[in-house]
Amino acid sequence: MLIKVIKKQTIFLLKQKEASLTFILLLAVVLGNYITNVLTFRGTDVSQMYQPMKLLALSLNKVYFSANIQLLIVMIYPILVAVPAGFSYTKEQQTKEEVYMIYRLGKNRYLQSKLWASFFTTTIVFTVPFMLEILMNMLSFPMNAIRDLSNLSIYNTDYATMVHNYIGSAIYIASPGLYAILTTLFFGVVSGILGTLPVAISFALTVKYRTLLILPTFVLLNATTYLNILDRNKSSLSWYKYLLLFDDTPKNIIVPLMGVGIIIITIFGFYLYGRNKDKW
Numbered sequence: 001m002l003i004k005v006i007k008k009q010t011i012f013l014l015k016q017k018e019a020s021l022t023f024i025l026l027l028a029v030v031l032g033n034y035i036t037n038v039l040t041f042r043g044t045d046v047s048q049m050y051q052p053m054k055l056l057a058l059s060l061n062k063v064y065f066s067a068n069i070q071l072l073i074v075m076i077y078p079i080l081v082a083v084p085a086g087f088s089y090t091k092e093q094q095t096k097e098e099v100y101m102i103y104r105l106g107k108n109r110y111l112q113s114k115l116w117a118s119f120f121t122t123t124i125v126f127t128v129p130f131m132l133e134i135l136m137n138m139l140s141f142p143m144n145a146i147r148d149l150s151n152l153s154i155y156n157t158d159y160a161t162m163v164h165n166y167i168g169s170a171i172y173i174a175s176p177g178l179y180a181i182l183t184t185l186f187f188g189v190v191s192g193i194l195g196t197l198p199v200a201i202s203f204a205l206t207v208k209y210r211t212l213l214i215l216p217t218f219v220l221l222n223a224t225t226y227l228n229i230l231d232r233n234k235s236s237l238s239w240y241k242y243l244l245l246f247d248d249t250p251k252n253i254i255v256p257l258m259g260v261g262i263i264i265i266t267i268f269g270f271y272l273y274g275r276n277k278d279k280w
Contacts, residue, residue, distance in 0.1 A: 001109075002109055002112060002113060005105060005109065005113040006113045006116045006117050006120070009113050009114065009116075009117035010116075010117040010120045010121055010124075012117075013084070013085050013088055013117055013118065013121040014121055014124065014125075016088075018083050018084055018085070018086075018087060019083075019084040019085065019121055019125050021083075022080055022083050022084045022125050023084075023125045023128070023129065025076075025080070026080075026125070026126065026129040026130075027129045027132075029057055029069060029072065029073065029129075030057050030129045030130060030132065030133040032069070033055075033056070033057040033069045033133065034133055034136050034137070034140075036066075036069075037055045037137070037140075037141075038140060041055075041141065046142045046144060046145050048147065049141065049142055049145035049147060050065075050145060050147045050148065050149050051145055051146055051147065051148065051176055052137040052138065052140075052141035052142070052143060052145060052176075053134070053137065053176045053177060053179065053180040053245070053246075054148065054149055054176075054245075054246055055137060055141070055149075056130070056133055056134065056137065056180060056245060057069050057070070057073065057130065057133060058070075058073070058130055058183075058184065058187060058244050058245045059244070059245045059246045060240070060241075060244045060245065060246050060247045060248075061148065061149050061150070061245070061246035061248070062149055063149075064148075064149040064150045064151070065149045070244070073240075073244070074240050074244075077221070077240075078217055078218040078220075078221040078222055078239075079214050079217075079218055081122065081126070081191050081194045081195050081217050081221075082194070082195060082197075082198045082213055082214045082216070082217045082218070083214070084121050084122045084125045084126075084195060085117070085118035085119075085121040085122050085195055085196070085199060086118070086195055086197075086198035086199060086213045086214070086217075087198075087210040087213055088114065088117075088118060088199060089114055089199050089202045089203065090202045090207050090210050090213065091210065093202070093206070098110075107275060108275055111203060111271055111274055111275055112271075114199060115196055115199060115200060115267065115271060118192075118195060118196045118199040119192040119193065119195070119196045120192065121192075121195070122191050122192045122194070122195030122196065123188045123189055123191060123192030123195075124188075125191075126187065126188045126191035126192070126195075127184060127185060127187070127188030127191075130184045130187070130188075131181070131184060134177070134180050134181060134184065138177060143176070143177060148162075150162070150248075161248075162248035163248070165247070165248045165249060165250055165251065166179075166246060166247070166248065167183070167242065167247075167251065167253065168182065168183065172246075179245075180245060183245050184245070186243075187243050187244070187245075190243055190260065191243075193260060193263055193264060193267075194217050194220075194221075194263070195217075196267055197216055197217060197220075197263060197266070197267055198213035198214070198216055198217065200266070200267040200268075200270035200271055200274070201213065201216060201270055203270050203271060203273065203274025203275075204270045204273045204274050204277065220263075221239045224237050224238050224239045224259075225237075225238045225239075227255075235249075235250045235251050235252040236249055236250075236251065237252065237255055237256065239256075242256045
């Protein structure tokens with residue numbers, strides 16, 4: 001029963017203007033990046049061609065060539081990630097649809113389905129456009145191309161160090177295409193978790209203005225750029241160093257994993273509070 005409700009709510013949320021407009025915007029970013037790549041690299045000999053996965057919109061390796069798309073994503077993502085589903089519960093509160101749904105499903109099941117539907121909606125919206133770009137790049141560019149946009153030789157020790165700093169570098173070495181798919185899925189799943197946070201917060205707090213629900217993810221993600229002082233190794237803790245692809249700087253993977261864990265616990269805490277607050 002719960003799975004059926006989650007499926008229906010996910011389909012419903014995907015059809016809403018917030019999810020549709022976010023998807024269209026991300027698709028436009030992807031298509032803009034793809035068209036630029038085609039116009040720039042068409043006719044390039046395979047020996048001079050860059051690895052197609054490193055030309056993706058989510059690839060930080062591309063900043064060596066042009067950083068326009070990556071800077072755009074870094075700027076809009078902290079706001080955009082809350083948009084597909086973040087307002088859904090507050091909207092239903094304001095339209096009184098929440099009362100009907102609780103009567104029909106029960107409060108516990110309703111809140112659970114809302115969280116899961118928000119997670120799946122945000123994950124889908126932030127995964128599908130970039131998966132399409134991976135497919136288009138695989139079809140349009142030679143996958144046996146090996147050059148890096150830093151223009152370092154693949155035999156250079158500095159290049160080897162850069163690749164070692166990729167999260168899951170062994171997968172990249174085995175298969176750049178598989179690496180891009182898995183890291184894009186990771187990006188989508190973390191986006192789903194972040195997109196669920198404002199929904200959980202709205203369980204516990206009555207929010208008059210829906211746009212205020214953008215603030216938690218916006219503040220949280222931008223705060224990571226100021227946390228380097230906490231890391232003795234001076235590894236970057238900026239969110240985009242871990243969520244975007246092919247970042248070649250040293251990382252402290254433990255802190256971001258702890259951060260994601262804390263976010264999940266926080267979501268669960270708000271859910272428990274929202275479920276029981278009328279009893280207190």
